[in-house]
């Protein structure tokens with residue numbers, strides 16, 4: 001059944017089945033922000049460059065601005081809102097806050113999601129690992145030193161190990 005606004009789409013977002021309507025060319029970012037009111041993922045460049053829209057799809061980072069909503073059906077989508085209370089995310093948020101790893105905060109949700117994906121798969125990353133993993137997330141105000149240090153601090157807090165080897 002087609003509607004004026006597009007086609008029905010069924011999504012699994014943060015473990016909850018969600019229904020929306022999206023054009024065939026509609027992006028997951030638009031569906032999340034405008035239909036589901038999940039606004040942690042930000043619209044920055046809207047062309048796959050800045051990483052502000054980063055979400056997890058089946059546990060891997062993805063650009064919501066480049067993902068078609070229709071192609072996201074039957075996939076496990078996680079946004080920052082769905083990671084509230086997760087110990088790894090809590091450690092990252094605490095480290096970002098205490099380490100001053102943001103200014104305007106626009107890039108921060110995407111940074112946190114990317115860092116979360118890294119620590120879930122590599123709990124004790126090297127500095128090079130962190131830099132490489134966050135290379136697709138751009139920050140135009142804080143700079144990267146404090147962000148990278150915050151990810152290291154979170155890894156330390158979670159593992160009890162010492163600073164970057």
Ligand code: FES
Pocket residue numbers: 042043044045046047048049050051052053054063064065066
């Ligand atoms: S808004 Fe998606 S990568 Fe910039």
Ligand code: FES
Pocket residue numbers: 101102103104105106107108138139140141142143
């Ligand atoms: S804190 Fe402003 S863009 Fe990163």
